[in-house]
Each structure stands twice: as structure tokens, then as C-alpha cells.
Amino acid sequence: MTSVLPAPPPPSAPADQDRPRSISAPATRGDTIFRGALRVAGYSVFAIMGLIAFFLLRRGYDALRAAGWHFFTEQRWSPQGHLFGIAAVLPDGILIAVIALLIAVPVSLAAALFISEFAPQRIRPALVSIVDLMAAVPSIIYGLWGSRFLQDRMVGLISWTARHFGFIPFLKVRTGDYGTSYTSSTFLAGLVVSLMIIPIITSLSREVFSQAPQGEREGAYALGSTRWGMVRSVVLPFGRGGVIGAVMLGFGRAMGETIAVALIISPSFTFTSHIFEAGANSISSLIVLRFSESDGLSISALMAAGLMLFAVTLVVNLLAGIVVSRSRSGASTAD
Numbered sequence: 001m002t003s004v005l006p007a008p009p010p011p012s013a014p015a016d017q018d019r020p021r022s023i024s025a026p027a028t029r030g031d032t033i034f035r036g037a038l039r040v041a042g043y044s045v046f047a048i049m050g051l052i053a054f055f056l057l058r059r060g061y062d063a064l065r066a067a068g069w070h071f072f073t074e075q076r077w078s079p080q081g082h083l084f085g086i087a088a089v090l091p092d093g094i095l096i097a098v099i100a101l102l103i104a105v106p107v108s109l110a111a112a113l114f115i116s117e118f119a120p121q122r123i124r125p126a127l128v129s130i131v132d133l134m135a136a137v138p139s140i141i142y143g144l145w146g147s148r149f150l151q152d153r154m155v156g157l158i159s160w161t162a163r164h165f166g167f168i169p170f171l172k173v174r175t176g177d178y179g180t181s182y183t184s185s186t187f188l189a190g191l192v193v194s195l196m197i198i199p200i201i202t203s204l205s206r207e208v209f210s211q212a213p214q215g216e217r218e219g220a221y222a223l224g225s226t227r228w229g230m231v232r233s234v235v236l237p238f239g240r241g242g243v244i245g246a247v248m249l250g251f252g253r254a255m256g257e258t259i260a261v262a263l264i265i266s267p268s269f270t271f272t273s274h275i276f277e278a279g280a281n282s283i284s285s286l287i288v289l290r291f292s293e294s295d296g297l298s299i300s301a302l303m304a305a306g307l308m309l310f311a312v313t314l315v316v317n318l319l320a321g322i323v324v325s326r327s328r329s330g331a332s333t334a335d
Helices: 029-072 089-118 124-135 139-165 186-210 214-222 227-238 240-256 259-264 283-293 297-326
Strands: none
Touching: 029 297, 089 124, 089 186, 089 227, 089 240, 089 283, 089 297, 124 186, 139 186, 139 259, 186 227, 186 240, 186 259, 214 227, 227 240, 240 297, 259 283, 283 297
């Protein structure tokens, strides 16, 4: 009886045949030029930012050397007597920007959600055009409107708020007549600036909300969600990163606003947290109001103040970039 031997195993394939093939497209001359142009454009942003910082530091070095650390603690502005600092104008500018954000962010998010999710399709293009048109209005128009129209008409409302809610420290008016203390206040400056940043935040937020995945929208409806439930569970988590970026962009615009703030406020170099009292300032308005009458050390002091504003805005944008990268749009809806 003959035994049947098992068939020998097939020869193993060489190890080189198991490696995945690399797919590469040959770079054409056009691709090389395009990539080079993009690389130059990207690096030019860093170069321009560095040149701006170097220019401000070079022009403001004399003032920083003359004032020393008192530049960050002094609330007076008298470069001729070597007594100047940003201890009042920088917090005032931040307070104006914060007030503007507190007013603008809820209005902007509500408007963006209405346009992208609730408005009838036939009127959405008109609403988008109106928002974009508001963003194109020059800042001096807002400033003139605020100083000539809004100030006198807001006195009654602000006076009523101060009289009935004055037990809240920052709403209390300590000195001055109720009819005149409100017309050049930090609150009015923040209110006017909020009207300027509402179109920016609204436009960017609307773009992010409109890009929420259609499949997840339909999935929410399939599970029995209402429209508001779908917005709350899909659209808002998806657009979180974009909204943060829009808010930080609005904050940068509010911090750097010049003409509108200069037309509203009564310049002061004493910081106060009472937002209804007359007297406020910001670095940008300080520069525009003092630049034409300054020379020598005064110009250097203004450049140093501009350098501090540049640094604060840069730090805020860097922090916003970190937050956006950690909570990018769609990350919360990908589970």
C-alpha cells in the first residue's frame, strides 16, 4: 500500500513583495511654483508680524528705558515729566472690549442660528447681505451715530439702571449729575463697539453652523429630535471651535477700535470699574488723540503703548488658536 505524501507548502513570497507600494505623483513645474508661492505667503505672515513688533520696539525703546517698570504701573500720561504709563488705559481698553463681547456674542449667535437654521430659504440671501453690509460700514460712521444720536437717548435707560441696581458695585455712579455722567462712559463705548463686531461674529458663526453634517442632522431628526434639539445636539457642538475663533476675532477688533471710542469717551487716565461713570480711555484712542501733538519722547511713549496693545492682541489670538485646535468644529459630534 502506497502512502500519499502531503503536498509541499507553496514557496513563500519574498519579503519585499509584502510591502505596500508608495504612491507618488511627479511634481510638475506648476506644482513646484504653486507650493513655493504658498510657502512664501505663509512665511510672510510671520515676517510681517516680526517686522511690526521690531518697529514698535525700536521706536518705543527710549520711552520704555526712561519709564522702566513704572510704564506698567503709572496712571498718568506726562512724557515731558517722565511720568507716563498704561496702568489705566490698558484695563480700560480691555473693559470696553469685554462689555462689547457681552452684548455682541448673544445677539450674534442668535442671529447666526436664525439665518442658518430657522429663517425661510427665500429671505436668507437678503439677511446674509444685510449682515455683510453692516460689516462694511466704516467705524467713524458708528462713532458719529453713537456720539450724536445714541448718547442722549441712552441716558434715561442707564440712569434708571444705576438708580435701581446701584447696589451692584460696577453699576453704581458715585459722583456727577445723572444727566451728564453717562454720555461719555465705558458702557456707551462698549455698546457702540459691540455694534461694530456683531456683523463679524455673526457672519463667521453662520458659516460654521451651515457646515454641520447633513447626515447627523437627519440622524437627530430620525431619533425624534425637534429642530431646537437638533441645533443643541448637532449644530452647536459642531460649531464650537468656529464660534470661539469668531469671538476672539471680535475681541481683537474691539481692542483695536480707535475712532468710535475716541468720539464717545471723555479721556481719563484713572481706571474705574464703574462702567456708567464718565471718563475712560484705551490705548488705540490715546494714540489717535495724542499723536498729532507729540514729538520726541512722547512719540516713543505712544509707540511703546502700541507695542503693549500688539502683544496683548497677539497673546489673545494665540490662546484662541489653542482652544480652537482642542475643540475644533465637529469634534464633539464625531462619537
